[in-house]
Amino acid sequence: MRRSLLLLAIAALPILLFAQKPVTGAIRGNVYDKETAQPVGFATIRVEGQNLGTISDINGFYSIANIPVGTYKISVSLTGYDLYETEVVVKKAEITYQSLYITESGQNLGEIVISGRKTQAKTEVQVSKISVTPKQIRSLPSVGGQSDIAQYLTVLPGVVFTGDQGGQLYIRGGSPVQNRILLDGMTIYNPFHSIGFFSVFETELIRNVDVLTGGFNAEHGGRISAIVDVKTREGNRKRLSGNLSAGPFQAKAILEGPIVPLKSDNGSSISFVVAAKKALINQLDSKLYPNVNDSVGIPFDYRDFYGKVSFLSGNGSKLNVFGFNYIDGVDYPQTQFGWTSGGGGADFTLVPTNSNTIINGTLTFSNYDSEIEEADRQPRTSGISGYYGALNFKNLGRDNEVEYGLALTGFRTEFQFINFRGITTEQNDNTTEISGYVRWKRKIGPLVIEPGFRLQYYQSLDDVSPEPRLGLKYNISDRLRFKFAGGLYSQNLLSTVNERDIVNLFVGFLSGPEETVYKPNSTEPTQHRLQKALHGVTGFEIDITNNFEVNIEGYYKKFTQLLSLNRFKDESTDPNFFVETGDAYGIDFSMKLEGKRSYLWGSYSLGYVTRNDGEQVYPPVFDRRHNMNLVGTYLLGKSRKWELGARWNFGSGFPFTLTQGFYTNINFDDGVGTDVVTGNPDGLPGIVYASKRNSGRLPYYHRLDLSLKRVFKFSKYASLEVTASATNVYDRANIFYYDRIRAERVNQLPLIPGLSVAFQF
Numbered sequence: 001m002r003r004s005l006l007l008l009a010i011a012a013l014p015i016l017l018f019a020q021k022p023v024t025g026a027i028r029g030n031v032y033d034k035e036t037a038q039p040v041g042f043a044t045i046r047v048e049g050q051n052l053g054t055i056s057d058i059n060g061f062y063s064i065a066n067i068p069v070g071t072y073k074i075s076v077s078l079t080g081y082d083l084y085e086t087e088v089v090v091k092k093a094e095i096t097y098q099s100l101y102i103t104e105s106g107q108n109l110g111e112i113v114i115s116g117r118k119t120q121a122k123t124e125v126q127v128s129k130i131s132v133t134p135k136q137i138r139s140l141p142s143v144g145g146q147s148d149i150a151q152y153l154t155v156l157p158g159v160v161f162t163g164d165q166g167g168q169l170y171i172r173g174g175s176p177v178q179n180r181i182l183l184d185g186m187t188i189y190n191p192f193h194s195i196g197f198f199s200v201f202e203t204e205l206i207r208n209v210d211v212l213t214g215g216f217n218a219e220h221g222g223r224i225s226a227i228v229d230v231k232t233r234e235g236n237r238k239r240l241s242g243n244l245s246a247g248p249f250q251a252k253a254i255l256e257g258p259i260v261p262l263k264s265d266n267g268s269s270i271s272f273v274v275a276a277k278k279a280l281i282n283q284l285d286s287k288l289y290p291n292v293n294d295s296v297g298i299p300f301d302y303r304d305f306y307g308k309v310s311f312l313s314g315n316g317s318k319l320n321v322f323g324f325n326y327i328d329g330v331d332y333p334q335t336q337f338g339w340t341s342g343g344g345g346a347d348f349t350l351v352p353t354n355s356n357t358i359i360n361g362t363l364t365f366s367n368y369d370s371e372i373e374e375a376d377r378q379p380r381t382s383g384i385s386g387y388y389g390a391l392n393f394k395n396l397g398r399d400n401e402v403e404y405g406l407a408l409t410g411f412r413t414e415f416q417f418i419n420f421r422g423i424t425t426e427q428n429d430n431t432t433e434i435s436g437y438v439r440w441k442r443k444i445g446p447l448v449i450e451p452g453f454r455l456q457y458y459q460s461l462d463d464v465s466p467e468p469r470l471g472l473k474y475n476i477s478d479r480l481r482f483k484f485a486g487g488l489y490s491q492n493l494l495s496t497v498n499e500r501d502i503v504n505l506f507v508g509f510l511s512g513p514e515e516t517v518y519k520p521n522s523t524e525p526t527q528h529r530l531q532k533a534l535h536g537v538t539g540f541e542i543d544i545t546n547n548f549e550v551n552i553e554g555y556y557k558k559f560t561q562l563l564s565l566n567r568f569k570d571e572s573t574d575p576n577f578f579v580e581t582g583d584a585y586g587i588d589f590s591m592k593l594e595g596k597r598s599y600l601w602g603s604y605s606l607g608y609v610t611r612n613d614g615e616q617v618y619p620p621v622f623d624r625r626h627n628m629n630l631v632g633t634y635l636l637g638k639s640r641k642w643e644l645g646a647r648w649n650f651g652s653g654f655p656f657t658l659t660q661g662f663y664t665n666i667n668f669d670d671g672v673g674t675d676v677v678t679g680n681p682d683g684l685p686g687i688v689y690a691s692k693r694n695s696g697r698l699p700y701y702h703r704l705d706l707s708l709k710r711v712f713k714f715s716k717y718a719s720l721e722v723t724a725s726a727t728n729v730y731d732r733a734n735i736f737y738y739d740r741i742r743a744e745r746v747n748q749l750p751l752i753p754g755l756s757v758a759f760q761f
Helices: 002-020 116-123 134-139 149-153 281-288
Strands: 024-033 044-047 052-055 061-068 070-077 084-090 095-097 100-102 129-132 159-161 169-171 179-183 206-212 226-232 241-246 250-260 269-279 300-312 318-331 335-350 357-374 380-396 400-418 424-444 447-458 463-475 480-491 493-495 509-511 531-545 548-565 577-594 598-612 626-636 642-651 659-663 686-689 701-713 719-727 735-739 744-747 752-760
Touching: 024 084, 044 061, 052 061, 061 070, 070 100, 084 095, 084 100, 129 149, 134 149, 134 206, 149 206, 281 300, 400 509, 424 509, 447 480, 493 548
Parallel strands: 024 095, 024 100, 179 226
Antiparallel strands: 024 061, 044 052, 044 070, 070 084, 129 206, 159 169, 206 226, 241 250, 241 752, 250 269, 269 300, 300 318, 318 335, 335 357, 357 380, 380 400, 400 424, 424 447, 447 463, 463 480, 480 531, 493 509, 531 548, 548 577, 577 598, 598 626, 626 642, 642 701, 659 686, 701 719, 719 752, 735 744
16 A cells, blocks of 8 residues: 555656646747837846846847746836836746837936846857947048948957058958858958958948957858858838938948838838948049059949848748849059959748747858959959858757757859969869758856857868867856857868968959868878868956956967968979968957947957968968057037047058069070070069068058047938048058069058048938
8 A cells, every 4th residue: 555655656746846847938029229120139128026137139139938927027228228118928838929119318328337238248158259330330430431340340359451452351360261251141252342441341231240250159160260240230110211421432322211111019011221332532532632652543443232121020030132242443554453242142030939949041142253454464363153051040048048050052163373484273163061050058157158069061072070169158256257269160262362462452262172282391191171270269358347348368279271272383283282280379458448428449469370381480471460459439519419539550560571682584485595695584573582481571550540520410310420530640651562573662541531421311
């Protein structure tokens, strides 16, 4: 009898335990701006009476699970918005969807202590991740009075930009081809215009830019250095609006509005946005800046177009369809460069009615074609086109999050190059990559741990790359946080830029070679034909006060294998590619101070970058030892209608290979009978480079930019913004490059004043 009762009790135990488990439900939805119906990220959502809350993501989405059944008041708070409160009924084992529309307040920055970003910093790993908003981009003194993400990226720690004209972006020791640039999921192979102040991205359409300078987790792959992920916003869902602006460098226009207007807070809508811009500087340079580059002027021409249509349902599911096109060109007396790029695609988010799993997907296509024609050389051409498809799943819990997905990437490269010996290198290849990943985030008291794993299969090379990743953060106190991230990374794309090029506007793209490649300065084949790297990043985040933040990060990138095109082949039998290894390490400091009237940002980077080709260890041309940026804005006047901005950049000189001598070019058309004494030379003399690579250093670089902005309000929606700016205020003669043949120094842009106007309606 006793045994029977014991067995009955054991059998009934799970039922009793289940009965004692509290009955719960969940709330999720999106936070929107009430006026524009645009998603609002980084807002704090709390359930009153419960120790529960969360932060909305960049798309305004939030989810709070395991809430006991009942009726609750939930609140939304964010700097610059009024506190919002509403009642929500939580039902048993159900997910309640609730859109939250918050209203901008008249309070200024610093008057509200609650900050979603600060709360997010304690619950997210965010190692080597900098999120940039349009407001931050516009706070920077801009060239010609028009702001652009290209100008803001250069002030971030660990980022090196090589010049005003045709500059390239290098992030913590990685070359441009080792950085993945994304626009709404599309790969952008060259995001910057020939004049480096402007990019193909439209500032007014940007929702957020995530710059991942190293140690990024498993959701990102295909590059071995960094990720720049640009997300654009949807068009206005309530009314027709736009922006027209013009300055000495460019003119641009934006038009947006509803196709099917939003009629209720939980209703659906269809909206559109289109943007276009056109360079003016190539037509105005002789009139406005006659002393710039003497007879050459500022010969940069470009035009951009971007369009997007967005479908949004009442429960947060959405579909975006988008496309872009840009044309760029430079017309120097001896050289003409040209670029064209375009692409399009769609992304969607599905929010199932009664599931904690969110589904999103992307399907895009993009291409890039470039050509250079020089007076004394054969033309060089390069083309790359590719597609990308991905399906991702994210499961949201109270203290944990699981994300996983699959991706298919394919691209075709078409490349032709004739070097100084007349030897042609050509590649026309198709390649396919298949990848899968999983990332798990768990919060355990003060510890946030985020392990991940990515598996990359490179079909054309028949190679598999397993890539473990790890991120963690430990909240030592409410104001001090320790963080770490690292992992393995690979890619199957390389460019034609050579380390001897101080200036190179032509960038060709190739896929990894199918031929055998050899270890540096060796006849031993490599184990694989990929580019690979190992990252390790560690540091601290410190909140000195509620408005004063300091971030310190040390990093190390070990480039275990780098592939480069052998542009200097002497014989057709020489290998087409050579292999190097490399190291990049340093420490980055950044600080941010926000007040009622002022905003201050400062960063300093100490970095070392080396490459090893098997013969010597040398610094590449972008190895900038010291790099410092100071940015500040201040609101003037009682009504704070004037905004004064300043930016100062300081950088140590780039390395270059010294010139040892010159020789006369003779083509030897007559064989051994060629008259080498009195015969006519063939073209310009050749250069004899010093044996030690990049042993010289260019002078230090520094530049001060200033701007003064005033906004005139005509009505609730109509306003005029007038910006006066000056770039290189004290007219510093910063070197651009040195023409070795003509023994002439060419400087970057001098003092350039500008005045721009922007009308918003």
